[in-house]
Amino acid sequence: MKPVRVGLLGLGTVGTGVVRIVEGNQEDLSSQVGSPIIISKIAVKNSDKSRDIYIDPAILTEDPWDVIRDPEIDVIVEVMGGVEQTKAYILEALEQGKHIITANKDLMALYGSEILAKAQEKQCDVFYEASVAGGIPIIRTLIEGFSSDRILKIMGIVNGTTNFILTKMSKEGASYDDVLQEAQELGYAESDPTSDVEGLDAARKMAILGTLGFRTNVELKDVSVRGISQVTKEDIAYAKRLGYEMKLLGIADRDDEHISISVQPTMVRRSHPIASVNGVYNAVYVYGEAVGETMFYGAGAGAMPTATSVVADLVAAIKNLKLGVNGLKAIVPYKQKKLKDDEQIKYKNFILLHVDDKAGVLAQITQAFAQFDVSLESVVQQPNEHNPYAEIIIVTHDASKASMNKVLEHFEGLAVIRTIKSVYRVEG
């Protein structure tokens, strides 16, 4: 039977994984799609570079346009990364009627709607399972598995680097800087870790998950983002004492039709299934109106897990190709986006204050919460042995972000409060 020809843009770790799987599982893959799958051209930066796997030099090119404009190629797998130039490649490939598999979350978070619109116009598939949570098939789960349900909340540990750092800080009582350095040495964090540790990578993934889960166009600018670089080992120790684990959580939720999406270090109650997701693993917790609590766990990165998702998408695109239905099953976000304002965004908060150690302080503080309509779940005041101030640890009930901002602003002007040491969202 006539083989299906696939062009690969990029031959780094994920690209190499794709080649390994397509070659290693060829019999199984071709039995599923009904014909052999051949990777017939690969764009690389340097075609003379030595590689871990054997690649016929004749199929390598240093010019991506060679791949994109090859009339024999039906499907393009993009694993080269990058945004602006890569977008140009993808749009031209779609123009040529080629189907796209990409692992590129930056591209999809920034230009997903433009790319998907072009795909629809050209009746092409664009699949991007590998762009969120590596080997976890969360995108098809949201599109197909929960097509029937109203998803109310998605919480994700979708960045392995920060989960590795927070897990290590929690288990070893180590400081952020020390663990970051270790993560960099192990290759789990980049030499410039900003995108990971400041939550930007997670925010991009949450924009994708929010778009799919709520069927509206979530953009990166809709995601409020706070990273983990200010999380101290003391904060984590407090979290643990209160029965929480500190996690960088992406949280997308909706009430009626209003949604909010955020990424922030969050104290998660230990009994919640996502609290025990450790190390570089990822997990996405989905709460649906009908299905209730579900969670999907697995490797969030790494060559082979990511390549698993890429090749699963490739199989899906080729099946559609054989049936002549590419591009006809695309989910188009159809709901008007309504973002929650700060009055509508509600969650529990942990607050750690350093205050003067004298009579009446606690009364002033609790009064401020009452004044702005924030009710409290627990308040603990304790003297700090080594310092001339007392610590007050407060956990609120669900409170609006607007009210909490007013409380914190009020605290800035209270003389008895020396420092607002930490404020964290609390879940579970």
Add this chain to the structure above:
Amino acid sequence: MKPVRVGLLGLGTVGTGVVRIVEGNQEDLSSQVGSPIIISKIAVKNSDKSRDIYIDPAILTEDPWDVIRDPEIDVIVEVMGGVEQTKAYILEALEQGKHIITANKDLMALYGSEILAKAQEKQCDVFYEASVAGGIPIIRTLIEGFSSDRILKIMGIVNGTTNFILTKMSKEGASYDDVLQEAQELGYAESDPTSDVEGLDAARKMAILGTLGFRTNVELKDVSVRGISQVTKEDIAYAKRLGYEMKLLGIADRDDEHISISVQPTMVRRSHPIASVNGVYNAVYVYGEAVGETMFYGAGAGAMPTATSVVADLVAAIKNLKLGVNGLKAIVPYKQKKLKDDEQIKYKNFILLHVDDKAGVLAQITQAFAQFDVSLESVVQQPNEHNPYAEIIIVTHDASKASMNKVLEHFEGLAVIRTIKSVYRVEG
């Protein structure tokens, strides 16, 4: 646009859930499939029965054939249960060119291959996501999400009743009989609980998962089954002391092309993600050659979670209907089945022995393991304060089932061993 007409067989809790979702989420569902979805006929046992939801009496019938032979109906949703008669309904519906959504694990485990063959002949869809692990979309995950990978191991907590019982025994130190009675009172266990507690329900689900995961025809008779009715609170206490949780696990694994599938109470190391799946929740752990460890967690039963999966299947079948590709994407198990023999089936074992409390006993016992080539991970001998015998607790390394059987047979003839108190598989 012309609505799609759906016939429902059964209007129990799941059927009612299906009606609720189809009506409640109609706008969202019809925007996905491109036309309204109407449940136009429902077969019930008693059409005069009062119900939780309003159903137009005109669409009720007490004769399933009315639904199956209605020429206006495109898709049949079977949530009535039963095997032999239900199979006849389904085969006739397929004969009439109707697509089938079923939540019936018994039917699919026993007659899945016959039904899927008929579906292929008539180019019809048969989807059965709800038959395994309720609201968890594990079937599409195995078929689509991991289409690219070689799955090496599947471990499932796929029966909520037994997980509820074992969780309760573990947390409260309660006995099997007491907890079973409580589960029956709460409606989590049937008055005749045999199918659940003896592992048959889990075995049926594992036959389905094994078929999909290994792409070969696993039949119910291929699954070795042991239930939880002999698990004592003492066994669970031992498990916990050693760092394990007792779970009824379905385990399907393969080496090369040889597979084995079993269901048995298993001691799972507490650090394994499946060990912390508690209560009526289900989870399926999948280990793939490329993707590594993954786990999928959620409600395994209940009206709304199960109905979520049924309606997601319905959406998929209707999308295919609109595209004219029903029945063309069915996965046909194509590999010849090769079952492992007892020499090839290998795992760790926990063994609890009551032995004479005298010199040389431990030597005799450890010698027996050595003789049959079973190496040991740990051995603890302890006097039992209340009894005139000693206890020996052994955990083996991976050992073949054949060797373990020889060891246990040899123990039967050893005078110093009073009782082989417990033997469990160990995982994690």
